[in-house]
Amino acid sequence: xxxxxxxxxxxxxxxxxxxxxxxxxxxxxxxxxxxxxxxxxxxxxxxxxxxxxxxxxxxxxxxxxxxxxxxxxxxxxxxxxxxxxxxxxxxxxxxxxxxxxxxxxxxxxxxxxxxxxxxxxxxxxxxxxxxxxxxxx
Amino acid sequence: xxxxxxxxxxxxxxxxxxxxxxxxxxxxxxxxxxxxxxxxxxxxxxxxxxxxxxxxxxxxxxxxxxxxxxxxxxxxxxxxxxxxxxxxxxxxxxxxxxxxxxxxxxxxxxxxxxxxxxxxxxxxxxxxxxxxxxxxx
Amino acid sequence: xxxxxxxxxxxxxxxxxxxxxxxxxxxxxxxxxxxxxxxxxxxxxxxxxxxxxxxxxxxxxxxxxxxxxxxxxxxxxxxxxxxxxxxxxxxxxxxxxxxxxxxxxxxxxxxxxxxxxxxxxxxxxxxxxxxxxxxxx
Amino acid sequence: xxxxxxxxxxxxxxxxxxxxxxxxxxxxxxxxxxxxxxxxxxxxxxxxxxxxxxxxxxxxxxxxxxxxxxxxxxxxxxxxxxxxxxxxxxxxxxxxxxxxxxxxxxxxxxxxxxxxxxxxxxxxxxxxxxxxxxxxx
Numbered sequence: 001x002x003x004x005x006x007x008x009x010x011x012x013x014x015x016x017x018x019x020x021x022x023x024x025x026x027x028x029x030x031x032x033x034x035x036x037x038x039x040x041x042x043x044x045x046x047x048x049x050x051x052x053x054x055x056x057x058x059x060x061x062x063x064x065x066x067x068x069x070x071x072x073x074x075x076x077x078x079x080x081x082x083x084x085x086x087x088x089x090x091x092x093x094x095x096x097x098x099x100x101x102x103x104x105x106x107x108x109x110x111x112x113x114x115x116x117x118x119x120x121x122x123x124x125x126x127x128x129x130x131x132x133x134x135x136x137x
Numbered sequence: 138x139x140x141x142x143x144x145x146x147x148x149x150x151x152x153x154x155x156x157x158x159x160x161x162x163x164x165x166x167x168x169x170x171x172x173x174x175x176x177x178x179x180x181x182x183x184x185x186x187x188x189x190x191x192x193x194x195x196x197x198x199x200x201x202x203x204x205x206x207x208x209x210x211x212x213x214x215x216x217x218x219x220x221x222x223x224x225x226x227x228x229x230x231x232x233x234x235x236x237x238x239x240x241x242x243x244x245x246x247x248x249x250x251x252x253x254x255x256x257x258x259x260x261x262x263x264x265x266x267x268x269x270x271x272x273x274x
Numbered sequence: 275x276x277x278x279x280x281x282x283x284x285x286x287x288x289x290x291x292x293x294x295x296x297x298x299x300x301x302x303x304x305x306x307x308x309x310x311x312x313x314x315x316x317x318x319x320x321x322x323x324x325x326x327x328x329x330x331x332x333x334x335x336x337x338x339x340x341x342x343x344x345x346x347x348x349x350x351x352x353x354x355x356x357x358x359x360x361x362x363x364x365x366x367x368x369x370x371x372x373x374x375x376x377x378x379x380x381x382x383x384x385x386x387x388x389x390x391x392x393x394x395x396x397x398x399x400x401x402x403x404x405x406x407x408x409x410x411x
Numbered sequence: 412x413x414x415x416x417x418x419x420x421x422x423x424x425x426x427x428x429x430x431x432x433x434x435x436x437x438x439x440x441x442x443x444x445x446x447x448x449x450x451x452x453x454x455x456x457x458x459x460x461x462x463x464x465x466x467x468x469x470x471x472x473x474x475x476x477x478x479x480x481x482x483x484x485x486x487x488x489x490x491x492x493x494x495x496x497x498x499x500x501x502x503x504x505x506x507x508x509x510x511x512x513x514x515x516x517x518x519x520x521x522x523x524x525x526x527x528x529x530x531x532x533x534x535x536x537x538x539x540x541x542x543x544x545x546x547x548x
Contacts, residue, residue, distance in 0.1 A: 014449060016301060016442045018294035020347055025290055026197040027171075030164035031427045038425060049485045060163040064201045073294055074460045151312060153305045153438060155431035157484055162427055168290045175288060186348045210431055211323045300471040301445075304438035334437040338475045 005136050006082045007040035010100060013075045023070035030063055033095050033111055036079030040093070044136040046129070056125045058091070058113035065109040069099075076100035083137045088124045090114045091133055142273050143219045144177035147237060150212045160207035167200055170232050170248055173216030177230070181273040183266065193262045195228070195250035202246040206236075213237035220274045225261045227251045228270055279410050280356045281314035284374060287349045297344035304337055307369050307385055310353030314367070318410040320403065330399045332365070332387035339383040343373075350374035357411045362398045364388045365407055416547045417493045418451035421511060424486045434481035441474055444506050444522055447490030451504070455547040457540070467536045469502070469524035476520040480510075487511035494548045499535045501525045502544055 011032055019025040041048050051058065071077055077097050084094035090113060097107040114122045124130065148169055156162040178185050188195065208214055214234050221231035227250060234244040251259045261267065285306055293299040315322050325332065345351055351371050358368035364387060371381040388396045398404065422443055430436040452459050462469065482488055488508050495505035501524060508518035525533045535541065 012449075014442065014445050015293045015295075016299055016445055019289045020292040020294065020296045021194070021196070021289075022294045026200060027164045027167035027290060030167065031425065034164075034425050034427055038423075047485060057158070059158070059207075060204055062201070062203050063163060064199070066199050067197055070196075074458060149309075149312075151305065151308050152430045152432075153308055153436055156426045157429040157431065157433045158426075159431045164427060168288065171288050171290055175286075184348060211321060295468070295470070300474060301438045301441035304441065308438075331432070333432070333481075334478055336475070336477050337437060338473070340473050341471055344470075 004082050005044070006080050007036060007043045009036045009039040009079045009081070011035060011077050011079065013071055013073055013077065015073060018073050021070075023072055026065065026067060029065050029067070029097070029107055029109065030111075032077065032079050032097060033063070033065075033081075033093075033109060036081035036095055037093050037111065040081035040136070041132075044132045046132050051129065054125075054129060055118045056123075056129055057116045057118070059116055060111050061090070061114055062112040063109070064111075065107065067107055069104065069106040071097075071099065071106055077106070083133065084110055086133055086137055089122050141219050142177075142181070143217050144173060144180045146173045146176040146216045146218070148172060148214050148216065150208055150210055150214065152210065155210050158207075160209055163202065163204060166202050166204070166234070166244055166246065167248075169214065169216050169234060170200070170202075170218070170230075170246060173218035173232055174230050174248065177218040177273070178269075181269045183269050188266065191262075191266060192255045193260075193266055194253045194255070196253055197248050198227070198251055199249040200246070201248075202244065204244055206241065206243040208234075208236065208243055214243070220270065221247055223270055223274055226259050278356050279314075279318070280354050281310060281317045283310045283313040283353045283355070285309060285351050285353065287345055287347055287351065289347060292347050295344075297346055300339070300341060303339050303341070303371070303381055303383065304385075306351065306353050306371060307337070307339075307355070307367075307383060310355035310369055311367050311385065314355035314410070315406075318406045320406050325403065328399075328403060329392045330397075330403055331390045331392070333390055334385050335364070335388050336386040337383070338385075339381065341381055343378065343380040345371075345373065345380055351380070357407065358384055360407055360411055363396050415493050416451075416455070417491050418447060418454045420447045420450040420490045420492070422446060422488050422490065424482055424484055424488065426484060429484050432481075434483055437476070437478060440476050440478070440508070440518055440520065441522075443488065443490050443508060444474070444476075444492070444504075444520060447492035447506055448504050448522065451492035451547070452543075455543045457543050462540065465536075465540060466529045467534075467540055468527045468529070470527055471522050472501070472525055473523040474520070475522075476518065478518055480515065480517040482508075482510065482517055488517070494544065495521055497544055497548055500533050 080096040084092040154165045217233040221229040231247045291302045354370040358366040428439045491507040495503040
């Protein structure tokens, strides 16, 4: 038994993120997921840019967000990103976003990413890249 | 038996919507859903602004997107919005986004909205507002 | 003497456009300028996409906005776009944004665009494209 | 003679920031300016949130950007923010954005902010707040 690999990335909420309800506009959480996912992959020892240079792209096929509690201007949020499920041709990343100061869980969600080559075909990535995701579980 | 009420709203994709993959950035579909939802509610005979002036807010509790085919710069998209499920204290809006020129379905998804009053409490809206959703099914 | 060619494009403000001050977030006006500019060029008889297919790109070199009065949620804004100055290798587009209901001028600004070919070199476009801008003055 | 106070804030470019030209979409630089400005004010010993809690708001009255060289996906940018001019009722913040790896200047610009109270009236802030800007020059 081993511990799941979890990346924790901090982001401070800016005005641009908020809407007139005084809270973060809901679409922006998908950007926070992107930031978390990118840092997660980087922490595994590979930048997403490297991934693309090896002709492996991870477009978003599905996205889901559960908004439990809103975040507000100037909050520091902590995005936890980890592999929810790894298959030969796709990876599901799960997210939990906590309020840094209170440690309360505000948001959960996931994104689903097929592995796609430069022609847009779904493929299993070669071992060098696939193993990085394998060990990242 | 009656036909479901469906609002159809057209949006043209701009540079701001795209990312470096040459397609629409995935978070932006939640904005297209917002535009569709707003026009759907307006078509039912009430602006969302009116809703708020009656102290009924519909924050987003859940959002889901299934990205089947990407949209590109200058595409005209057609957002179909309709009520997926209506409960006393929440409404689920379903979306289908079609490519105007080809009529092909590119995206589906939903957003879930509790009815909330100005103190943030979940409530059943008074009949005048609730009936508008009822007849919008 | 002739009248300046002015494109007038309407946009309705959505939640995504606003921030917690209850008004449109200032960066979003550059998106409204983009929408106005695109429709202006289309009205001249050419889509910006066609422009790109002819290897002429108009990146933004400078942008300026003067925020006189804020816009709010659900406002319909009218973006007036016209050529401020046309040179051999660049075009300056001027913008005025009016509140549709009140006809009051809320925002002015400009963007400056060099004509650039696919290698990123500044060029004078061939006559077919250049003349479209010429007659658009 | 003294050195100007300059805040330097790093931001990593994400997919959401880019457009289909493969570079950062021009409107997003105003968000980078906001991040730099916020950290600049925080470094002076006051959060912008505190500012607002003292009923002093700094809406954006003018914004200008000169795009000299584009930034790309995964670049780390360094936003330099400092006071360009301080008057009794307004402050102009200047920005320079450098590429972290190459140290090359890619972008310059400014934003102009009147001091405004909670009724929207332009005012000189009380000394406690004004002096923070004074010493920040």
